[in-house]
Amino acid sequence: MKTTLLKTLTPELHLVQHNDIPILYLKHAVGTAKISLQGAQLISWKPQNAKQDVLWLSEVEPFKNGNAIRGGVPICYPWFGGVKTTCARHSSYSFMAVKPL
Numbered sequence: 119m120k121t122t123l124l125k126t127l128t129p130e131l132h133l134v135q136h137n138d139i140p141i142l143y144l145k146h147a148v149g150t151a152k153i154s155l156q157g158a159q160l161i162s163w164k165p166q167n168a169k170q171d172v173l174w175l176s177e178v179e180p181f182k183n184g185n186a187i188r189g190g191v192p193i194c195y196p197w198f199g200g201v202k203t204t205c206a207r208h209s210s211y212s213f214m215a216v217k218p219l
Contacts, residue, residue, distance in 0.1 A: 127216045137181035140210070154187055156210050161190035 124140065125133040132143045141161070142153040152162035163172045175189035 131216060138183040139181040139187070153193065154190070155212060156183065157187055157192065159187055159190045159192050161187060 120135075120137055122135045123132060124135055127133060127142075130144060130146055132145075134141050134143050140155040142155065144151045144153070147166065149163065149165040149168070151160060151164075153159065154161050161173065161175050164170070165172065173190055175187075179188055181187070
């Protein structure tokens, strides 16, 4: 998988690109996290002293624009339900502000 640093937002928060997908990468004293801006999905959470990631993510995930990401946890609507969620899974999200803790 090709990863490219796009922008450093704060010392703890970086915008990177995994193949076609923009990802927020957070490194904090309590651990690291990765949030996909496509689908607003938490795709990685690794506590500081953990040996491996807490969340499941497909090992063959291509990170291609327009493809749903297999694994992780949606952090934006809708999580579950009878309504087709294709628009939410394939939409690109952004953030309004970054405030240091």
